[in-house]
Amino acid sequence: MQIAIFHYTKKDEDFSHSMRVLRAKVREMGHDLRVIRKHDCQLDWTGKKTRFLYKNKPLGKVDVVIVRPGFNDNYDLEAGAIKHLQYCGYTVVNTHLPVIITKNKIRTLQYLDHHHIPIPRTIVAYSRDQIEKAVEKLGKFPVVIKKACGTQGKGVLYIPDAQTLTSVMDLLMDWHGNEYLIQEYIEEAKGKDLRIFVVGGKVIAAMERTAKPGEFRSNFHLGGSVAKVDLTPDEKTLALKAAKVIGIEIAGVDMLRTHEGPQIIEVNSNPGFEGIMQATGVDIPGAIIKYAVSKAKIAQAKKMSRQDLIRAKVSLLGSFAQPDVNLAFA
Ligand SMILES: Nc1ncnc2c1ncn2[C@@H]1O[C@H](COP(=O)(O)OP(=O)(O)O)[C@@H](O)[C@H]1O
Ligand SMILES: [Mg+2]
Incomplete structure (x- = not known):
């Protein structure tokens, strides 16, 4: 191919x-x-x-x-x-x-919440005033502030108290045109999250990532350690449902284990392979290619049958278009 x-x-x-x-x-x-x-x-x-x-x-x-x-x-x-x-x-x-949806955490959470998929309490804010109000609504520190389009943990901030919030807001408001997610901090996740790799409606691998000491973000690119994990049936179902409602075929779903059960924090359309291959030994690229090839074969088969249909219609029309001479002069 x-x-x-x-x-x-x-x-x-x-x-x-x-x-x-x-x-x-x-x-x-x-x-x-x-x-x-x-x-x-x-x-x-x-x-x-x-x-x-x-x-x-x-x-x-x-x-x-x-x-x-x-x-x-x-x-x-x-x-x-x-x-x-x-x-x-x-x-x-x-x-x-x-x-497009998954590039932006606001859009992603919008889809997930709309389809009743649990997410941490989150408020979107565009201004200093809105950030302050959002933190008030969440009711306690720490909170997490996220850039809508960040990745690899780079746009995710831990805000332990009001003093840090004030100085961080000075910086954030300098980045014009950005919107932020103000999110409850899930303490009980203890610096861990689940990365669930979905290909074509199936969970092909899952790992638990643990943030390095002194860090709350468990991203592999930030030095998070990785280990294979057995998902509960609920976690598996939720990850697949998240992929389904977004309509994504290849995805890395990030999930936190909370006191309220599993909650999804984001869905990645371009998930990295290194950490999950290291943790699970699963041939991630092989699974993606197999899926892509099968999708191509189905698309080709559909095209062929459409062409066959068109050819059949043309020949059918052709047979009608050819007048029977005898009948025509009858
Ligand atoms: N609400 C939260 N509570 C606790 N930890 C969080 C929360 N949101 C994110 N994290 C931690 O930060 C990491 C990065 O957050 P995530 O939303 O996945 O953004 P990114 O796109 O940068 O990976 C997560 O893997 C998780 O370890
Ligand atoms: Mg992530």
Whole structure:
């Protein structure tokens, strides 16, 4: 199969661990690989045809595109390109909408809460005044403040008291145009969370991450340690439900174990492989590629049957269109 990976880096040397193992696995499984870099994509509307140009030429045959979008705040380019691939008839995993939703924690929590999936108490704030009011509503310190589009723990702040809040707000309000999530701090999580890897409606691996000493964020990139974990049936069901309501096929679901039961804090559309492979030994890239290939096969089968249908209709019409000479003159 012709597999493409849509990526945000400008050159191979910038590939993350996940990207390197994914690329190696595509080749190991005997597929052809193309890397589509977002900076070389052009969306082209001719007025008659929607075209996806890559390095100024039509992209051509690709059976499936595995999307590994970037972490930057401005993801319009990625989102537009993914949608354009879909409009041009390419099979894509993950698709445009779930990528857009999960890039932003506000949108993600909105979907989850709307579908009755438990999340920590959270209030969105756009101004200093709103942040203060939100903390008042939560009723006690510590609280957690999160940037809507942060990742790898970088936009997540622990606020232990009113004094820290005041100085942090000075800084936050300098970052114009940002919105923040003010969230209750889940003390009982004790610096741990669950990362649940979902592929095509199935949980393929799960780990518990533990923050390093003196840290509350358990992200692997911040030095969190990882260990395989057995999920309870509830945790599994919740992770799958979260992926389902967002419509995401490949996801890293982050969950906290709280006194009220499991709560989801975010869903990642571009989850890293390193920590979870280390913790569980599961072949994550292999599972993703298998899923992408099966999606491509289904899409091809559908296209074929549509073409067969069209051919059948044409020949049927053809038989009607051919007048029977004798009858015509009868
Ligand atoms: N409300 C919370 N209470 C306690 N710990 C939290 C809370 N929210 C996040 N954390 C910790 O911070 C980490 C990063 O938060 P998360 O919302 O997943 O953002 P990111 O996108 O940066 O990973 C989590 O993995 C968890 O360990
Ligand atoms: Mg996270």
